[in-house]
Amino acid sequence: MTDTAQTSESPVLSIRDLKVSFRRDGTFTPVVRALNLDIHAGETLAIVGESGSGKSVTALSVMQLLPEQSSRIEGSIRLNGEELVGSSPARMREIRGDRVAMIFQEPMTSLNPVLTVGEQIAESLIAHRGISKREARAEVLKLMEKVRIPSAERRMDDYPHQFSGGMRQRVMIAIALACRPALLIADEPTTALDVTIQAQILDLIKTLQKEEGTAVLFITHDMGVVAEIADRTLVMFRGDPIETGDTIAIFAAPEKPYTRALLSAVPELGSAGDGGPRPFPIIDMETGRPLPVPQRGDTVDKSDTPLLEVSNLSARFEIRSPYTRMVQSRVYAVENITFTLARGETLALVGESGCGKSTTGRLLAGLNRPHSGSIRIHGTAVRDFTRADLARRVQMIFQDPFASLNPRLTVENAIAEPLLIHGLETPKSARKLARDLLGEVGLSGEMGSRYPHEFSGGQRQRICIARALALEPGLIVADEAVSALDVSVKAQVVNLMLDLQERLKLGFLFISHDMAVVERISHRVAVMYLGEIVETGPRAAVFSNPQHPYTKRLLSAVPLPDPSRRNIERKLPDRELKSPIRDKHFVPPEREYREAGPGHMVQVWGEEWA
Known part of the structure; x- marks a missing residue:
């Protein structure tokens, strides 16, 4: 807790005996029960728990954003002493964005696609401060610079779709902080972000909190993120608050079985050891006791003919003029990548959004056509297969299972x-x-x-x-298949995939930005940057002895479940992934690779990584 939080006499937010119920079939069913909490200025309280535990409902109750017809809020919610429960809609409009602000999980659905980001940041300033558009524009520039958006003056008139996920989340933070609220609610603000962008956002929130003395209510199911940012932690289980206290104390000696189970389910870098993939330890959420996990044998088929051979594969997408339809530029999504995959083996493809991971998976499944290069399955070129034959050999598991299934x-x-x-x-x-x-x-x-x-x-x-x-199929492409899942469910699904691989000798191309999961599930790892593989090798070699600066950057950004490191500033580079869009006449440079160990190849880098 910061000094500001320690010296504050009264809490910024005080909740007493909160009970939230939803109407179903004419009856109100409670989903949050007997919740009490206080947050002081400069303090961060994390509410943790799995999906359905009542975290987001609590946040929406504070904002008074639950539907009046189908919900009921009982108890007391006080913001700087003012009671919010029962406040009129007009009064809540004055409070929202001014004294309390919220950052939502998905910035693209929270931002208006037809307004520039500058207009959206200025909106709350004009509404709550009554300043002119010219004055608001000057303030917007300062806010965009404060949240570390590069070239802020030029990008002020860009639209949300022109920003990356991490930069859109920075815009959301700028909107939330525009009127310097006393309370900031962050609801899963980093769940869908790459590990490097997540680290930058967490560092940004900590820095801005230190500068402004803002109280932060941080909602997440990621205990690694909790360790990075929270002074105190409140654990919720099926609507009930079951444990609360200092974050360091809860991590050191959790009292409740559910809290112990949550902490045990967090994958840690370095926990996989040497050798092949290792199942996650599974904990019974009711008792906190470990459940038996079967031991795995060696599943890799070491025969001469690999399941999959990718050679010099490239994919480019043309960008045409809307008027002449002439090619203006190209997206160099995948550029000259080569790798193999054996039966019973898992190759993890890691990197930030936009690096070409998903495009590679779609190329293997025949959903996109390559610009050049070859893909061979069991020695036969993919172009010689019919679509039906290819579908019987390669299948994909997508990130969002709800969107993947016909309702x-x-x-x-x-x-x-x-x-x-x-x-x-x-x-x-x-x-x-x-x-x-x-x-x-x-x-x-x-x-x-x-x-x-x-x-x-x-x-x-x-x-x-x-x-x-x-x-x-012999090959399954798992494209961020566990990224959106709770930690305990993630462990169960990963263990299921490993079990199926052992029994059916499946080959997995596992696409992910979650480095801790990758370390558990993979035999080998390939790191992608701007469409190119910059480092590849056995999992233990890449994680224990990373060579390329980009690989080191990815690993250094992984949040560790160690709250004693909370005040350590990591000084991560504040930059976006470069654009893969190139001039139509662009010729990709020839790349050289050196061997760092048996099967461990690293791209020789230039001055841009010096």
Whole structure:
């Protein structure tokens, strides 16, 4: 806790006996019960727990943003002594954005796509401070510089879609801080961000808090982030606050089984050791006791013919003039990459958003056409396969399972659909196989009659895995397949993938920006930057002895579940990933690689990394 927080006499936010209920079938059901908390100026309180624990509902209650017709708030919420429960809508409009502000999880859905970022930051200044547009523009420039947006004066008139995810989140922070609120609520502000951008945002919030003395209510399910930023921690479980206290004390000696389970489920860099992938330890969330995890044997097929061979693969997308339709420039999304993958092996592809990871996966699945290079599966060129043949050899698991499933199909029909499309089974046998596949991924066959909305996020991802297995592919591309999941569910899904790999000898291309998960699941790692592989090698070699400056930068940004490091400033470079858009006449430079160890290759870098 900062000095400001320690000397403050009365809390900025005080909640007493908060009970929040939602109406369902004419009856109000409580989703948050008996919540009490205080946050002082300059202090950060983290509310942690898995999806459905009541974290975001608490934040929305403070903002009075829950729907009046279907929700009921009881108890007391005081902001600097003023009672918010029962406040009129007009009074809350005066308070929101002025005395309390909120940063939401997904900045793209929170920003107006038809207004420039400068106009959106100025909006609250004009509304709450009554200043002119010219004065507001000067203040906007200062705010954009404060949140470290490069070339702020030039970018003020850009639109949200012209910013990266990390820069959009900085815009959201600038909007939230515009009127210097006493309380800042951050609801999962870094969950969907790359590890380097996440580290920059966390450092930015800490720096601005130190400068302004703002009280921060930080909502997350990532205990590593909690350790990085929180003075005190409140743990919630199914709507009930079960443990609260100093963050260091909670990490050192958690009292409740659920808190111990949350901490045990956090993957730590360096915990995987040498050798192949290792399952995550699974903890019973009710008792906090570890559950048995089967030991893995060596799954890699060491025969001469690899499952997958990628050679000098490139993908470029043309940008044409809207008037002449002539090519103006190109996106060099993937440039001259080469790698192999054996049966039963996992190759992790890591890097920041925009580096070409997902495009590589789509190239392998035949969803995009390569500009040049070759892809061979079991020695046969992909271009020689029909689309149906390729689908039976390569399947993808996407990041958002809800968007990947048809809401109008039962999960049984969703899993059976590929079998029917390819004429491999009759409708009756396809549904039976679908129920068997549900059992393979740890769900019961009886669940097949349900629809996607009736499952949790982790269960939906298991359904997507079952559908991917329906055609018995040898290669599965998992594109950020566990990024949006709670830590305990993430551990279960990763362990399921490892179990299926061992039994079915599956090859995985695991695309992720979560370095701690990558260390657990992969045999080898390839690090991508601006469409190129800058370092590749055995997982233990890359993590224990990174050579390329970009790999070192990625690893240094990973949040560690150690609250004693909270006040350490890491001095991360405040820069965006460079644009992969090049002039249409651009010729990619020839790259050289050196061997740093057995199978460990590193791109020779130039002055830009000096």
